[in-house]
Amino acid sequence: MIYFVTGNRGKFEEALGILGEVEQRNIGYPEIQAEALEDVAVFGIWDVLKRLAGPVMIEDAGLFIDSLRGFPGVYSAYVFDTIGNDGILKLLDGVKERRATFRSVVAYGEPGMEPVLFSGELEGTIALEPRGSGGFGYDPIFRVGEKTIAEMGLDEKNRISHRGVSIRALKVWLSSR
Amino acid sequence: MIYFVTGNRGKFEEALGILGEVEQRNIGYPEIQAEALEDVAVFGIWDVLKRLAGPVMIEDAGLFIDSLRGFPGVYSAYVFDTIGNDGILKLLDGVKERRATFRSVVAYGEPGMEPVLFSGELEGTIALEPRGSGGFGYDPIFRVGEKTIAEMGLDEKNRISHRGVSIRALKVWLSSR
Numbered sequence: 001m002i003y004f005v006t007g008n009r010g011k012f013e014e015a016l017g018i019l020g021e022v023e024q025r026n027i028g029y030p031e032i033q034a035e036a037l038e039d040v041a042v043f044g045i046w047d048v049l050k051r052l053a054g055p056v057m058i059e060d061a062g063l064f065i066d067s068l069r070g071f072p073g074v075y076s077a078y079v080f081d082t083i084g085n086d087g088i089l090k091l092l093d094g095v096k097e098r099r100a101t102f103r104s105v106v107a108y109g110e111p112g113m114e115p116v117l118f119s120g121e122l123e124g125t126i127a128l129e130p131r132g133s134g135g136f137g138y139d140p141i142f143r144v145g146e147k148t149i150a151e152m153g154l155d156e157k158n159r160i161s162h163r164g165v166s167i168r169a170l171k172v173w174l175s176s177r
Numbered sequence: 178m179i180y181f182v183t184g185n186r187g188k189f190e191e192a193l194g195i196l197g198e199v200e201q202r203n204i205g206y207p208e209i210q211a212e213a214l215e216d217v218a219v220f221g222i223w224d225v226l227k228r229l230a231g232p233v234m235i236e237d238a239g240l241f242i243d244s245l246r247g248f249p250g251v252y253s254a255y256v257f258d259t260i261g262n263d264g265i266l267k268l269l270d271g272v273k274e275r276r277a278t279f280r281s282v283v284a285y286g287e288p289g290m291e292p293v294l295f296s297g298e299l300e301g302t303i304a305l306e307p308r309g310s311g312g313f314g315y316d317p318i319f320r321v322g323e324k325t326i327a328e329m330g331l332d333e334k335n336r337i338s339h340r341g342v343s344i345r346a347l348k349v350w351l352s353s354r
Contacts, residue, residue, distance in 0.1 A: 030220065033208040033255070043207065071259035075252050078210070082248035083268060091264055 002055045002108075005029060005048050010136065011059055014158065018167045019174075027051065029058065037062055037074055038117055041107035045115040053111060057170065061104040061163060063138050065126060067097040076138070085130055085141045098126040102142065104162040106170050116173065120165025124149075179232045179285075182206060182225050187313065188236055191335065195344045196351075204228065206235065214239055214251055214282040215294055222284035222292045230288060234347065238281040238340060240315050242303060244274040253315070262307055262318045275303040279319065281339040283347050293350065297342025301326075 003025045004015050012024040029044040037060045048056045062076040068091060072079035079087070092098060102122040109115035122144065130140035132150030135157060139149035149157055158164050180202045181192050189201040206221040214237045225233045239253040245268060249256035256264070269275060279299040286292035299321065307317035309327030312334060316326035326334055335341050 030207070031210040033210055033217075033252070035255070040210075068264070069259040071256070071264075073255075073259070075210070075255060078212070078250075078252060079248070082246040082250070087245070087248075087268055090270065091260060091267055093267065093270075 002057050003052050005044075005052070005056060005058050011163065014161070014163055015057070015059070015167050017158070018164065019171055022057075025052065031060070034074060035070070037103055037105040038119075040074055041105045041117060042115060045107035045109045049109045049111065049115070055108070055110050057106055057108045059104060059106045059163065059166065061102065063142070064101045064103060065092070066099040066101075067092070067095050080137055085138060088126065088138070088141060089129065092126055100124055100126050100142065102138075102162040104166040106166040108170055108173075116170075118166045118169035118173065120162040120167075120169065122160055122162040122165070179234055180229050182221075182229070182233060182235050188340065191338070191340055192234070192236070192344050194335070195341065196348055199234075202229065208237070211251060212247070214280055215296075217251055218282045218284035218294060219292060222286045226286045226288065226292070232285070232287050234283055234285045236281060236283045236340065236343065238279065240277060240279055240319070242269070242275075242277040244269070244272055244276070257314050262315060265303065265315070265318060266306065269303055277301055277303050277319065279315075279339040281343040283343040285347055285350075293347075295343045295346035295350065297339040297344075297346065299337055299339040299342070 002022045004012055004022050005025050005027055006012055007026045015022050029047045031040050032043045034040055040060050044058050062073045064070045064073050104120045106118045107115050124142050124144040127141045127143045127148055131148045132140050135150045142149050179199045181189055181199050182202050182204055183189055184203045192199050206224045208217050209220045211217055217237050221235050239250050241247045241250050281297045283295045284292050301319050301321040304318045304320045304325050308325045309317050312327045319326050
């Protein structure tokens with residue numbers, strides 16, 4: 001059984017669907033200000049390992065927009081809560097280069113071993129306007145092919161999602177030991 | 178002698194001008210993701226106290242824009258490095274409500290005592306376009322009265338700056354003990 005430390009039920013359910021043996025623990029951990037998700041995850045997992053005995057995992061994700069130098073990046077949650085999708089679209093008003101990447105980093109640790117990181121990416125573009133009612137966060141403005149993530153069914157989203165990729169990478173690693 | 182832990186020479190010199198007995202130490206500390214400068218400062222000063230014996234201080238500041246729910250707030254440095262003043266002006270394009278506040282929090286600690294916090298604020302508005310060549314960061318778009326901070330002389334800026342207020346509050350506290 002792995003303890004997944006997160007306050008986000010959606011993240012936990014995505015992990016549950018892939019890993020099976022996982023339990024949500026909402027005990028929090030300090031997230032540092034750093035430009036790389038990896039730094040945030042490594043700092044966090046060491047903190048969690050001090051407080052929970054047993055296999056533990058955390059996950060951090062962000063939206064990185066090329067023409068905005070990676071903004072909102074590791075601060076995606078805060079930026080969504082303040083300026084939201086409307087703010088992102090306003091920043092890209094008149095901008096032709098709209099490439100963006102969703103990135104996810106999973107950190108996994110056990111007492112007495114160095115934590116291991118797994119990452120997943122999903123490349124797309126920022127739409128000209130929000131479309132679709134599924135998903136959450138930036139999903140309505142993140143386009144892959146002709147659809148935004150919010151226009152996809154849950155199965156389709158889970159198959160391609162950055163978080164799905166990073167969690168499946170953990171699963172493969174666990175079963176190959 | 179107080180150790181001021183910062184990598185920012187400008188901040189250090191502002192403190193030196195006010196406090197006199199202060200020495201710069203660029204040893205870094207983890208800045209957590211939190212919505213309040215106070216949380217970032219308290220977490221940071223405990224970390225610094227573990228590594229430096231003696232009186233220590235750190236300072237964290239941010240620009241809080243009312244109509245953007247406080248954005249960019251504690252992430253002001255990162256936001257400046259990515260979307261910059263142009264991004265802020267784009268987000269406020271067509272927005273009439275342009276009130277904003279510069280906030281500074283100083284944390285001061287000594288071994289064996291609870292850290293103490295001091296804060297300073299400067300209220301203003303976001304200009305319609307950048308003006309002036311002084312200062313740094315958001316100074317060219319932050320207006321107080323008829324001038325932006327970047328249009329003020331250093332003396333004028335230091336007299337009203339949020340950082341000046343918080344550092345002078347520390348000075349008053351120190352001399353009243």
